[in-house]
Amino acid sequence: METKKSRGVQGRPRAFNIDIALDQALLLFWRKGYLGTSLTDLTEAMGINRPSLYAAFGNKETLFRKALDRYRDQHAKYIRDALEEPTARRVIERLMHGVVDLVTNPGNPSSCLFTQSLLACADPDDPLHQELVERLVAGEMATRDRFQRAVSEGDLPPDADPAALARFVLTVNAGLSVQAAGGASRTELLQVVQTALQACPTLD
Numbered sequence: 001m002e003t004k005k006s007r008g009v010q011g012r013p014r015a016f017n018i019d020i021a022l023d024q025a026l027l028l029f030w031r032k033g034y035l036g037t038s039l040t041d042l043t044e045a046m047g048i049n050r051p052s053l054y055a056a057f058g059n060k061e062t063l064f065r066k067a068l069d070r071y072r073d074q075h076a077k078y079i080r081d082a083l084e085e086p087t088a089r090r091v092i093e094r095l096m097h098g099v100v101d102l103v104t105n106p107g108n109p110s111s112c113l114f115t116q117s118l119l120a121c122a123d124p125d126d127p128l129h130q131e132l133v134e135r136l137v138a139g140e141m142a143t144r145d146r147f148q149r150a151v152s153e154g155d156l157p158p159d160a161d162p163a164a165l166a167r168f169v170l171t172v173n174a175g176l177s178v179q180a181a182g183g184a185s186r187t188e189l190l191q192v193v194q195t196a197l198q199a200c201p202t203l204d
Contacts, residue, residue, distance in 0.1 A: 018056055021046040025057075026067040030109045033120045034064050034128065061128060068135070071113045075102060083142060088150040092169055092200070095143070096193045099173045103180035104189065112177035140166050165200070172196045 024045045028037050039060060043050055057063040078098030085091045103110050114136065121129040147162035156162075176189050184192075 016046070016048050016052065021048060021056070022063075022066060022070055025063055026070050026113075027109070029064055029067050030071070030111070030113045030116075034117055035120050064128070065131070068113070068117075068132075072135075075108070075113070078102070079139060083146045088147055088156050088165075089197075091143075091146055091150075092197065093193075095169055096173060096176070096196065097190075099176050100180075100186060100189045100193060103177055104186040110183075111181040112174070115174045115177045116181070136170075140170055143169060168196075168200065 024047070025042055028041055028045045032041065037060075039050060039053070042060065042063070043053055046053065048056075053063070057066060078101070079095065082091050082094035082098060085094055099112060102108060103112065114132065118129070118132045118136065121132060123129055143166040144162045147156060147160070147165050150156040151158060151160050151162060156165075172192070176192060179192065180189060
């Protein structure tokens with residue numbers, strides 16, 4: 001017997017699993033980029049028609065935002081975990097190793113969805129570009145605040161610049177993603193991480 005839980009809007013049975021469909025959309029956006037992904041691509045990958053897509057997710061831009069949230073909560077969870085590490089060095093190591101793990105996972109496209117999307121949606125007047133920048137800035141500010149705490153706790157020297165250090169880490173991570181998309185191996189990416197750690201005097 002069909003239960004209310006399995007029914008969609010107004011008691012009609014939903015013919016697809018929203019979570020699975022969203023995962024398929026995320027992977028497609030991740031592989032092809034927002035601009036390179038058409039509505040036909042999405043409906044074919046998600047196994048639904050356009051009316052169902054609009055009813056469940058809104059338009060393409062709204063669906064992309066939902067995909068970004070899912071990416072943040074599932075694939076980029078290492079960022080939140082890294083900020084909980086007890087020392088600034090461990091924070092940086094986990095952030096950098098996290099992106100290496102992400103882009104070298106054979107089940108993932110070899111790039112960071114945020115970095116790829118920001119480069120593709122480069123028009124500063126585009127609302128999507130503005131949202132991507134806001135998300136990037138929020139991540140940078142959270143990292144800066146964590147390094148500011150490290151200064152207050154004596155874990156980083158008093159003359160350390162938390163804002164500059166946060167930008168340094170995010171810049172290295174974006175570069176790692178670009179290198180991976182260009183075919184760099186996991187070993188090569190980890191060599192970059194080691195070089196970046198050695199180049200950061202505040203961690204000596």
